[in-house]
Amino acid sequence: MEKTGKRGVMLLAMAALLASPAAMAEKIVSIGFAGPLSGLSAASGTSMLNAAKMAVDDANNADLRINGEKLSFKLVTQDDKSNPRIAEIAAKYFAKSGVVGVVGIFNSAVAVSSSEIYQKAGIPHFAVSGTRRFTQQGHDTAFRFAAYDEQRAHVLAAYTAQELHKTRIAIVHDDSVFGRDYKEKFENAFTRMGGKIVSVNAVSATTYDFNDILKTIRTGKADAIFFGGLGSQSAMFAQNMYRLGTDITLITAASVVGPMFLQTAGPGAEGTVSIMPGSHQRKSKQLESFEKNYQQRYNTAIGPYSAVAYDQVQVLAAAVARAGSTNPRKVAGALHAIKYSGLSGNIAFDANGDLRELTFSTFQVRNSAWTMFKQYHVGAGN
Numbered sequence: 001m002e003k004t005g006k007r008g009v010m011l012l013a014m015a016a017l018l019a020s021p022a023a024m025a026e027k028i029v030s031i032g033f034a035g036p037l038s039g040l041s042a043a044s045g046t047s048m049l050n051a052a053k054m055a056v057d058d059a060n061n062a063d064l065r066i067n068g069e070k071l072s073f074k075l076v077t078q079d080d081k082s083n084p085r086i087a088e089i090a091a092k093y094f095a096k097s098g099v100v101g102v103v104g105i106f107n108s109a110v111a112v113s114s115s116e117i118y119q120k121a122g123i124p125h126f127a128v129s130g131t132r133r134f135t136q137q138g139h140d141t142a143f144r145f146a147a148y149d150e151q152r153a154h155v156l157a158a159y160t161a162q163e164l165h166k167t168r169i170a171i172v173h174d175d176s177v178f179g180r181d182y183k184e185k186f187e188n189a190f191t192r193m194g195g196k197i198v199s200v201n202a203v204s205a206t207t208y209d210f211n212d213i214l215k216t217i218r219t220g221k222a223d224a225i226f227f228g229g230l231g232s233q234s235a236m237f238a239q240n241m242y243r244l245g246t247d248i249t250l251i252t253a254a255s256v257v258g259p260m261f262l263q264t265a266g267p268g269a270e271g272t273v274s275i276m277p278g279s280h281q282r283k284s285k286q287l288e289s290f291e292k293n294y295q296q297r298y299n300t301a302i303g304p305y306s307a308v309a310y311d312q313v314q315v316l317a318a319a320v321a322r323a324g325s326t327n328p329r330k331v332a333g334a335l336h337a338i339k340y341s342g343l344s345g346n347i348a349f350d351a352n353g354d355l356r357e358l359t360f361s362t363f364q365v366r367n368s369a370w371t372m373f374k375q376y377h378v379g380a381g382n
Contacts, residue, residue, distance in 0.1 A: 101124040118139075128146040160251055169225070170200075201217075250273065275361070314342060
């Protein structure tokens, strides 16, 4: 009985030691997510948030530590509605919340308007903004997980002219920074390739009524339409084209590859051309696993920027470990030196915070499904 009693005491002591604060110590690391969870870009924002949640779970399972202390990541979410003023409020909130970085920033106007706030607070922030201004402001905390407009527009123009053999394009763009910039860049690239722009029309970023413009386009003998607007508006534009019998190819500035566009546009989606960041010709086992897990968890396919959002969280977590600190400025410094193999490709940043290596995949809807056709590789400085 005496030996048994002593063994019991020892087991209790060991259990107490294992349960002590020193043994169970965890350092909570907050990551901000600022994206459009409502409004015209809600589908893209939600798919990015879903992926970010998965990335946080995986980072926590990776047992990352600083000085022996386990890092426990958590996501703090703000809906910026793709509105620059709301984005500034979200940025000020994160600046006071002690986040180590902010992921998910979606459109150009939001990225530019909030970047100065993050820079002053020293917070690394990640965007898929297309405007070159985002990383040309001298902010060493700004990182872009996408190409800028000139690169994306050039790829779409090249695919339109060289693969689809289109020569006469009608341009319709919304009145946002994204729409205006993309219209200009696509027009310049396509005309340099010998194509002709037969008409240019601007619409409100919130309208779904394109009847008058489409009736005019039908008389202009265009063989394709380039639409410079966001995802849900692009889907409604395709739906309007089908209803009016505008039987020409639609090329979208926004990356709309995914089920939401197919569901909203219905039969009008057929033939639509879009672009998606990353390499999709030979999927890695890592990407295939991610897509499968995403489908099982959320009962839907990934969105165009889901893999990018996952990578944003993962590379931020890796930078925290590399810096050996949760000080945002030190983490930003580590990001400038990091080399990371992610779902969307190899991740390394130049001095401006742009990716050094970029890959695009062009897709077209065939038989009510997105089909990948060609990949393009460019450098961030091109």
